[in-house]
Amino acid sequence: MSLAAFGARHGRRPSPAFGLSAPATIFVLVALIGPLALMFRYSLNRFVPGQMMVEALTLANYAKFLADGYYQSVLATTLWVSALSTLLCLVAGFPVAYFLARQANEKWKGRLLLLVILPLLMGNAVRTAAWMVILGDKGLSNALIASVGIAPMKLMYTPTAVVIGLISVLLPFMIVTLQSVLEGIDANLEAASSSLGAGHLTTLWRVILPLALPGILAGTMLCFILSMNAYATPVLIGGPSFHMMAPTVYQQVAKAMNWPFGAALAFVLMAVTLVLTTIANVLVQRRYRRWSE
């Protein structure tokens, strides 16, 4: 609706909508957008050890990221751990989501969904603590392994353990997202497909997956973004020699007090996530259009 048409329809009275939405809008602008802008400005400043930071207009912090192999390896670790965790979440999440979506008994469906959401709302600290108990040297998994006579394994402080911890944190998000999308797909389409002679896997591949693609994309992006920014899991399960981006940002900003570089790292993390999710979005949407034609 054009502004003129809007004014005409509402008799040129100022809409109460502005007054109603102004406090929340101002709050978000002041508490989020403003600080982000400030942080971006800081990322262009210069850091002199011993002093807080020096006013400057330099890309040195971004250049440092590009020049220092260590920080690139941190980003690389973050990327592959996130991609692997997300992929495994998709593979593991789909059967649960499909089962929930096709569950005819509403009461049971509600209960099962609660069981999915409960761990999701338990917080990363508690779930990470649990995985430390399970994967620790004297943990549950090693006790079980020992009871069948296999030598204990080093599980904690390995990338595998981090991926397991992350999957456990992210899987509920994937399940809930996929479930709501799968539920929107008419079960009659599956019946139609199978009455035309398609096996279940063919139906899955040719009917359900194409239709569920937007939801798959949404769930995948959510998990990827959350794992790119994971803090507790890499710090506690990964141990001191395992480095991912979010803990590094924290370390630079709060411990090393190198705000310009910490800010630059934060923006690199956000930019990489944004670029990758945008590319995925475009690719999937193009595919989706071709499929639905």
Added chain:
Amino acid sequence: MGIVAINRVYAALAAVIMAFVLLPLLVVVWVSFFANRILSFPATGYTFDWYVRAWEQDAFRNGFITSVETALIAVAISLALGVPASLALVRYRFPGRDTIQTLLLSPMVVPGIVGGAALFMAFIEIEVLFDVEIAGTLPGLLVAHGLIALPWTIRLVTASLTGMSPSYAEAAQSLGASGLTIFFRITLPIIKPGIVAAVLFSFVISFIDLEKSIFLVGPGRSTLQIALVSYLEWNLDSTVAAVATVQIIIIGALLLVSNRYARLSRAF
């Protein structure tokens, strides 16, 4: 394969994967009763001692109190700001509406660690400029947690407002009711389930936040989640399990209550 067989395959897969999702919580509850002094399997006996010890730890007790306090006030902030904003978004078509909606939901999209770092820098900047203390204080934490709760409140309240027919409000208006009267006597009672769900859900989301708060806690004031993580960096014993179990019980209860009012899966 017949339909029945396929459904059984899905049921079996779902059961295994759900077990994986729920396993951590079950293990934590179990371990919290272990009598072992050093955490190891199997249990040498069972005891309630860890719960007493957890409560005796200042970091956990104070962290718990700070977390509850922060979450309650964050809920109040997010309701005060979010309910009017939701009304505006659902009831009115106005220029810039989409932008404002995106903006109000953006705290969910901006990574916690990035938002937390930015807020921390802004607070320190204000502290230097005006000679006040914000980072590491309750008001500072409240700004962050208001930001965490706001988008979830808006989502749930918007959903319940969308489900309400505008004709009730129009009828009241034609009978001469003012905007405020309509809100408190008509709209609020009808969307009450959505409000209750929003309150409980944003309480939980604020309570479990780690990434945004980690920059904003100071000596003497920490949230429970941060206290848990810093404890876990050096120790692993059943004290943590006891704390976690209490959290599981509280959040589980809140979840059951809020699910009675609104389908929580709709919040995502």
